[in-house]
Amino acid sequence: MSKDICVIGAGVVGLALAKEMAKRGMEVEVCDMKRKISDNADKASGILSKKGLDSTGINYNTAIVNALDGAVIHSKNEELRIKAKETKAFILDRAALSEICKKEAEAEGVKISLGRKIDKKEIKELQKEYKVIVGADGAVSTVANAFNFPNISDYILTYKAKCTVKQVKDKNVVDLYFDNNITNRFFGWVAPHSDSIIEIGVGVDSKFKKNSKNTFDKFIENPDISNIIGENEIINGQGSLIPINTREKTVIKNVLLVGDAAGQVKATTGGGIIFGIKCAKTAADAIWENITYGKDLRIYETEWRRKFGADLYIHKLIHNYYSLLGNNQMDMLLKTIKVLKGEKFFSKYGDMDSPKEMIKKFFFRNLVKNQ
Ligand SMILES: Cc1cc2nc3c(=O)[nH]c(=O)nc-3n(C[C@H](O)[C@H](O)[C@H](O)COP(=O)(O)OP(=O)(O)OC[C@H]3O[C@@H](n4cnc5c(N)ncnc54)[C@H](O)[C@@H]3O)c2cc1C
Structure with a gap:
């Protein structure tokens, strides 16, 4: 084991981790099977909280496509x-974000090899060569597979596309549509990229064995959506998948997993970038202590669960709850939230990443007001 760290996967999470390690003076190599850093970037969306983004340390400004200040949650009748x-x-423009992350990592001295697919056999060889191996290789992780990490049991199949329309309703608001007969256990969305370009997407639980493109076709029959699309052409359709539960173990010997490979994703929305990067920073601390002082790498497991486990767990509970609701029950839920003045509460205290913080505010806001 003469070399420091090999990261498999140059997604945003792998690159964030590599940058953090290089900043600490470690020797880091990243390899990825993509030929260009931006390949496949369009398969996913890039809706990220401002607060979360600011905490990443990434200089993301040039990747901004649009700003959001609101959301409308639609059930069948509410x-x-x-x-x-x-x-x-x-x-954010995901391709631009990938380019920024690559440049920032390289500026710290990270070596990135593209066009290099690592198979199970090669990973075992790399394990002998490097002090630490990081699997940042996404939802279907070859690293996790090679070292028999526990499986991820829940996946959402997705399909998203773009469309140029005459005029979006509100350029700064994203629309989320819940219909458990179509987008089972997930939802469909319409996200404005500008006054006239929208992204339309759907997710459906893989257990329903539905084709995500067929789900998309069904979703856009919704009169709300078909009216926006009109006669315009839908372009750049792509399917992908999102893991929505964490692996029970993310460290085995000198191998650890981060990001989608570890299932560090918000189950409510499928957003994985902010938590993935936060966990990558925790991983970087653990790796540094392991290489510098010989400390046990399993501290990473304990630490990321201590810092972010509660939030990810609450996301999962909320997801489990909404995904069990039939359409009438979803109508009732939204009605009840409105009666409880939830619209006002979420408008003021809404936090896309940390339900823990939101719950605290919900229960203690009167206390704070009265102080
Ligand atoms: C439709 C959709 C919408 C989404 N919307 C959002 C959103 O709005 N906000 C948000 O925060 N998140 C969103 N996500 C999730 C987000 O895209 C992921 O959480 C994030 O990309 C995870 O980053 P990562 O670096 O862990 O993995 P990835 O981005 O998947 O990167 C893994 C990398 O590993 C490489 N790789 C895999 N196997 C190998 C191998 N054997 N050898 C070499 N290289 C390999 C791949 O080429 C890839 O570049 C969305 C996902 C989807 C599918």
Whole structure:
């Protein structure tokens, strides 16, 4: 074991981890099977909270496509409108974000080899060569597979596309559509990229064995959506998948997993970038202590679960709850939230990443007011 760290996967999470390690003076190599860093970037969306993005340390400004200050949650017959007074989130161009992450990692001295697919046999060889191996290789992780990490049991199959329309309703608001007969255990979305370009997407639980493109076709029959699309052409359709539960183990010997490979994703929305990067920073600390002082790498497992486990768990509970609701029950839920003045509460205190913080605010806001 003469070399320091090999990261398999140059997604945003793998690159964030590599940058953190290089900053600490470690020798880091990253390899990825893609030929260009931006390949496949369009398979996923890029809706990220401003607060979360600011915490990553990534200089993301040039990747911003649009700013969001609200969301409308639609059930069959109800709508919940959340509208903040300020920008809460950005839609980023995923290809541009990948380029930025690559440049920032390289500026710290990270070596990145593209066009290099690592198979199970080669990973075992690399394990002997490097002090630490990081699997940042996404939802279907070859690293996890090679070292028999526990499986991820829940996946959402997705399909998303773009469309140029005459005029979007509100350029700064994303629409989420819940219909458990179509997008089972997930939802469909319409995200404005500009006054006239929208992204339309769906997710459906893989257990339903539905084709995500067929689900998409069914989703866009919704009169709300078909009216927006009109006669315009839908372009750049792509399918992918999102893991929505964490692996029970993310460290085995000198191998650890981060990001989608570890299932560090918000089960409510499928957003994985912010938590993936936060966990990557925790991993970087653990690797540094392991290489420098010989400390046990399993501290990574304990630490990321201590810092982010509760939030990811609450996301999972919320997802489990909404995914069990039939359409009438979803109508009732939205009605009840409105009666409880939830629209006002979420507009003021809504936090896309940390339900823990939101729950605290919900229960203690009167206390804070009265102090
Ligand atoms: C439709 C959709 C919408 C989404 N929307 C959002 C959103 O709005 N906000 C958000 O935060 N997240 C969103 N996500 C999730 C987000 O895209 C992921 O959480 C994030 O990309 C995970 O980053 P990663 O670096 O862990 O993995 P990835 O981005 O999957 O990167 C893994 C890398 O590993 C490489 N690789 C895999 N196997 C090998 C191998 N054997 N050898 C070499 N290289 C390999 C791949 O080429 C890839 O580059 C969305 C996902 C989807 C599918």
